[in-house]
Amino acid sequence: MSLSSAISIAQQAFSNTAQQTAIVSKNIANAGNADYSRRLALLGSTANGAQVVSIYRAQNEALLKQSIAGMGEASGQARLREGLELMKSALGGNNYETAPSKLLADFRNSLQTFAATPGNKSIAATAVSDAGDLADSLNKASRSVQDMRENADKEIALEVDKLNGLLAEFEKANNAVKAATAQGTDPNDALDERDKILKQVSEIVGISTTTRGNNDTVIFTTDGTVLFENIPRSVTFASQNTYDATTVGNKIYVDGVPIAAGTGADTTAKGKLAALVQLRDDVGPKFQSQLDEIARGLVTLFQEGGQPGLFTWGSPGIPPVGIVPGMASKITVNALAKANPLMLRDGGFDGTSNNPTGNAGYTDLLDGFVNKMGENMAFDPLSGLDSSSNIMNFATSSVGWLEQFRKTASTADDSKQALLSRTAEALSKQTGVSIDEELSLLLDLEQSYKASAKLVSTVDAMMAALMEAVR
Known part of the structure; x- marks a missing residue:
């Protein structure tokens, strides 16, 4: 993997994390809104690696x-x-x-x-x-x-x-x-x-x-x-x-x-x-x-x-x-x-x-x-x-x-x-926002961000060493 590829992957990871964090934040902000359905950023494989390809809206037509x-x-x-x-x-x-x-x-x-x-x-x-x-x-x-x-x-x-x-x-x-x-x-x-x-x-x-x-x-x-x-x-x-x-x-x-x-x-x-x-x-x-x-x-x-x-x-x-x-x-x-x-x-x-x-x-x-x-x-x-x-x-x-x-x-x-x-409760379990789940997801996103940051830090160190060697 080239350094430029590593930088590109890290950038994509930051972009994914940012979009996912925005979705989680929106979910948390609407936790008490009975008319809001939970969102989830779905990742898919692309030429540049995994990236957010769509925003899924939780729904259950039969229960609705x-x-x-x-x-x-x-x-x-x-x-x-x-x-x-x-x-x-x-x-x-x-x-x-x-x-x-x-x-x-x-x-x-x-x-x-x-x-x-x-x-x-x-x-x-x-x-x-x-x-x-x-x-x-x-x-x-x-x-x-x-x-x-x-x-x-x-x-x-x-x-x-x-x-x-x-x-x-x-x-x-x-x-x-x-x-x-x-x-x-x-x-x-x-x-x-x-x-x-x-x-x-x-x-x-x-x-x-x-x-x-x-x-x-x-x-x-x-x-x-x-x-x-x-x-x-x-x-x-x-x-x-x-x-x-x-x-x-x-x-x-x-x-x-x-x-x-x-x-x-x-x-x-x-x-x-x-x-x-x-x-x-x-x-x-x-x-x-x-x-x-x-x-x-x-x-x-x-x-x-x-x-x-x-x-x-x-x-x-x-x-x-x-x-x-x-x-x-x-x-x-x-x-x-x-x-x-x-x-x-x-x-x-x-x-x-x-x-x-x-x-x-x-x-x-x-x-x-x-x-x-x-x-x-x-x-x-x-x-x-x-x-x-x-x-x-x-x-x-x-x-x-x-x-x-x-x-x-x-x-x-x-x-x-x-x-x-009872019906509203069942629908809420399917489409509503759970604060515990969202906070757990935030922790996962934090770890993803740290990994991406570590990758950028490593690439930066490698670039610095390369430049020093060129001198």
Whole structure:
């Protein structure tokens, strides 16, 4: 080996070490970055000896796709759970203290107490007040449901805007990957950015991907609609300003195809959008229909002469069997009962008193009301509960339905989050940065540098000896 060859080899070794050290330093700097994949400088044999021929980016496509799918499922389940937790809080939290079922039971107890002492006006006033609390709880629960739907609608609009922005960013990253691949330059930073965007997109809408020539990626929604191919597809949504029980939310469209809502407590929703649509168009309306049926039941049970009695709902007459959208938001206690609580005992809301003499021991109406509250009546099966039940059990079943739905959603959320965590951990082991490994590699590079330096030092000494000999 000539001295010039030795110098050339040493120079190449220094160059290799410098590139490898730069890669290791970059890895260490991104050790805490979940969106960074570890790099490794690969050496190859050339005419001038070993040299860095490419930069390898750690990747595992199967785990990445599984992780992206898991993010969509976990995101959708978490958003459904969050919405159900808000509905639970609106009804008084863990014990549902302000739920209509609780206040209905309190009202019935007041009726029974009043029936035991029908001449006591203060107890009559308490019973009417409890009836007012019951009506208020239905009003507030109804408003909470519609507020939840309205907020979900607004959040959908924000998430759609965010999704369109991410797709525009994905186009840039994808173009950068294709260009670098075609030109033979390093595409790794662009690949990291593209994978990062894919993860963010999957939290909004469930996706799958396929990769074509030049590392070009196409994105589909989980139902097969193209979300991105060369350019982003249009995602559109028209938000509603306000919501009541009669409002029907608008659909979200991807390239003209509507996004389907999630179904079930262990929801099929992948991504926030499907879960938000489920809350807005399925869970909220279902619970609203149960509240409306409770309100209809109260107006029906306490009617007099085919007209509303103790409870009114802003319309004449008694509604037939069937859901009256928004009735729970309108029910109130008759102003006549507030002015004269003894009308609850005597009747007269229809203009004819059942106790014209004002007998203080008259209990026929009160006993009848208490009994009717324990008798079965017809309810609309579209409410999702029994079509034949007494109003007490129906109201209790409504809270039970919500709590069971919430509990199942919570359990499913824990499971999906755990699965996502395990998948992310497995992916991190394959593509993430280990500080211990990088520091170990740095020590190896230090030894390589020392060897190269020793070679240069030896060549330098030989050159010096040669020059001395020439003199």
